[in-house]
Amino acid sequence: MMTNVKEIKKAEQVRVEGDTPTLRLFSLLEVIAEKDEFFSLQGLVEETGLPKPTLHRMLQQLETAGIIQRDGDDRHYSSGVRLRNLAEKLLLNSTTHSARHAVLAQLKAEVGESCNLTALSGGEIIYVDRVETEAPLRFYLQPGSRVPVHCSATGKLFLANMSPSQRRRLLTNAPLMQYTEKTIINVATLETELENVKLTGYAIDNEEFLPGLFCVAVLVPAINGRSNLGIAIQAPIMRLKPEQALHFLPALQRAAKALAKIEAESWPEI
Secondary structure, three states: OOOOHHHHHHHHOOOOOOOOHHHHHHHHHHHHHOOOOOEEHHHHHHHHOOOHHHHHHHHHHHHHOOOEEEEOOOOEEEEOHHHHHHHHHHHHOOOOHHHHHHHHHHHHHHHOOEEEEEEEEOOEEEEEEEEOOOOOOOOOOOOOOEEEHHHOHHHHHHHHOOOHHHHHHHHHHOOOOOOOOOOOOOHHHHHHHHHHHHHHOOEEEEOOOOOOEEEEEEEOOOOOOOOOOEEEEEEEOOOOOHHHHHHHHHHHHHHHHHHHHHHHHOOOOO
16 A cells, blocks of 8 residues: 555654644744755745645744845845854853863863863854863954854865855855965865865864864764754964874864763753
């Protein structure tokens, strides 16, 4: 007996549930947060099975509140400023902050250089946490600091793990500004660099944002979907040469696994 195609699609639909209108809006936001592309009203209708007028009203409420916004041809949506700001504040003030900070402190003690945890925010990298080295020569970048995505080690990791269309859209909306003579500002050259990053699993910033600053980074493995956390070691180029970066990888990878465990344990069992 052949299964009806409509029944298969219905079984695959994402459920938007909640006992109150507010909880149903929150459930819809969870669906939206999973997307790495613009989304449309019709796409959400097909994905959730909700009536088109109901979804249209819900999207209007979210748009009016600045939580989502219209993009491109005015028929597609993406996350809005308020939603992005909320995500950043949650990262910076997470209840797992102390545990994360302890991992960074341990890594700093092991390698002797400044270590930081970052996340992607629009076309920039935001510093979620940081532990400074005691060495007299160091670069000060406090939590909340931002670095352009194309000239950051963790930024390259995030870019390398995007779909080609999402990466193209991000780079189109965030032009490749030149900060030093080593900043990569050619898209084709950057794409070649990103292919190597995806192959090796780590990335470097070789004086591409600040003269004299070298950085090596890996992603924190994600338990659900694509990672939006990266961990990095930064040092003056006089103390850390590009050829020495591989020596730090085992320590970085151990710290990344420890952070992944913290993130996994913070997820409630549903």
